[in-house]
Amino acid sequence: MDRTFLMVKPDGVQRGLIGEIVARLENKGLKIVAAKFEKLPEERVMEHYAEHVEKPFFPGLKSYITSGPCFLMVWEGKNVVSITRQMIGATNPAEAVPGTIRGDYALEIGMNVIHGSDSTETAEREISIHFKPEEISGYERID
Ligand code: CMP
Numbered sequence: 001m002d003r004t005f006l007m008v009k010p011d012g013v014q015r016g017l018i019g020e021i022v023a024r025l026e027n028k029g030l031k032i033v034a035a036k037f038e039k040l041p042e043e044r045v046m047e048h049y050a051e052h053v054e055k056p057f058f059p060g061l062k063s064y065i066t067s068g069p070c071f072l073m074v075w076e077g078k079n080v081v082s083i084t085r086q087m088i089g090a091t092n093p094a095e096a097v098p099g100t101i102r103g104d105y106a107l108e109i110g111m112n113v114i115h116g117s118d119s120t121e122t123a124e125r126e127i128s129i130h131f132k133p134e135e136i137s138g139y140e141r142i143d
């Protein structure tokens with residue numbers, strides 16, 4: 001079954017959006033199989049955002065993402081990566097369509113509420129950065 005890594009960022013946590021985001025994903029029919037609440041250690045931020053470390057916005061991204069706890073999740077479902085990318089909306093909230101999470105709840109690229117893996121390969125990598133296999137629990141979803 002396909003899996004993806006999603007993370008409510010510190011602005012989403014501080015604004016009380018965890019419940020709304022989880023509800024949207026559960027209502028869609030996706031299944032949450034792991035979750036934890038934590039302030040990301042610096043070395044994990046560097047690993048997670050390895051492709052952005054040299055970018056000019058990285059210092060701001062690093063201080064934003066470590067400014068408070070994040071809510072980290074693994075979700076499962078058919079085509080879960082592309083479906084959650086659609087539900088999250090464009091990286092830049094100014095371009096995110098209303099009805100998407102960023103389209104409804106974010107204004108700025110530097111504070112865009114949620115992260116979602118952009119491919120199945122990235123999802124595998126990001127899940128292994130943040131979760132041990134024993135922290136992920138499968139179960140039967142009853143719809
Ligand atoms: P995310 O989906 O977590 O993946 C990379 C993150 O870098 C992105 O969301 C934004 O939070 C951040 N980001 C990307 N581009 C910019 C930018 N131009 N300015 C500030 N932050 C950015």
